[in-house]
Amino acid sequence: MSVRTRFAPSPTGYMHIGNLRTALYEYLIAKANNGDFILRIEDTDQKRFVEGATDIIYSTLKRVGMLWDEGPDIGGNFGPYIQSERKPIYAEYAHKLVELGGAHYCFCSKEQADEEKDEEQNIKFEDPCKRIPLEEAKKRVAAGEPFVIRQTINKKGKSKYHDEVYGDIEIDYDELDEGVLLKSDGFPTYNFANVVDDHLMQITHVVRGNEYVSSTPKYNLIYESFGWTPPHYVHVPPVMKDAQHKLSKRNGDASFQDLVAKGYLPEAIINYIALLGWNPGDDREIFSLDELKKVFSIERLNRSPAIFDIVKLTWMNGQYIRQLSEDEFFAYAEPYLKQTLTRNVDIKALARVLQPRLEVFSDIPSQIGFINNVAEFDTTLYINKKMKTDQAVAKQALAFALERLKTVNDWSNDNLFAELKALAEEKGLKNGQIMYPVRIALSGRETTPGGATEIAVIIGKNETLRRIENALERL
């Protein structure tokens, strides 16, 4: 039997990182086994539905290259793939489950049910409707009385099942809640819809957050009543924001689209989150999606929560940026460059010096601001012990450099560097005693992307000479 996994998000907003990681694991399990990855939209709660959320799901999965084999937009043999379009199916199976004894009609209002519960004394909700004879209940349903269908749990003792990550799990049947399966509006709850759909869609591996570990026995009971075989369960620990809080959209924690907007590459994000809770068993860390397909295995999934570390993601993003070809890098960087530059400069040369030192694209504006104009700076900037420079050395060096640069016509980095190096030698100075002051004069900043001559090439000859003259006036 071929492996079939499903990603089943509810369209309630943007794609958060934990969700994306679950999708990734689903995808990898399927693809590592030559199986199918199915996309199903769980929109049974109309109150939480957010317009456009489905499109975000589509675009995110496409952007990272996790293409689905069946789904709402492309169809498949097990559709429809949107739960709201499957409403009659759930009703049919819910009533069937009642006949099979796995559920019963309940006429209590939500308020009544709440009152029955006493959380203080840990008394569970004992639904009085359980005792209504089926024939009588059916009559009331037929008569149009509002009802829900509630799971019936009469079993005693321990429920056991195997989880691929957590191992064997045992939970007492008494702990299980007789939850609502079919709501009064006719929609199923997750508790029911996921079982019916996973079975009908022949899902073999269910990956979901470990908050479902303790409710899984309820689902198994449903499978049992219908005589169906439950899937393999792969419960994964949450992705945390810190030691005690999950990453959540409510807190405004980073979503996939937030990260992309900040200049993180989708490939780097996928690579990073794959490693949050999974490892390949060796020291390798950089993996493309295709490479992950080859090495991924359920056995190496971790049981404990992992804290999302933006610092490491940032490092990894830097690795990916460096792997980009010059053209690819330019394509990503161009919008940021154009948005901040007010001066006409050699934008390609600028991109070249930026690529090896950038970790996130959103750092570009702050890194290249000096290209537009040189901010006021204190002349103590010229003091650098290692370069053996100070204001006096700078004054001399800049004067020499100005004089020499005026005569240079081949304004390439190689030539400029050669000229200034030769100049230093002629004047009996160290390279740094020329280069450092020139760079400061051109940028007004202690740190810059690129060295003195690289900056000179980018801003051009006229501007270079003008900036050196200005700097000299202030010394």
Added chain:
RNA sequence: GGUCCCAUCGUCUAAUGGUUAGGACAUCACCCUUUCACGGUGGUAAUAUGGGUUCGAGUCCCGUUGGGAUCACCA
């Protein structure tokens, strides 16, 4: 509170019951260098805690502590 789950450097993690407890990020130092980076080399840094089993425990068992999850007509 009941139940379930989890626990190795600050963070992500590795370690058939036998290693000087390994790697990566971060951090520090040095090297490279026209700055800053990149890159390279090295350092600091961990088995929550108490018992037990064993010749030997990060690893197995029990307790403690700490953390998380769950107990919805949300998923």
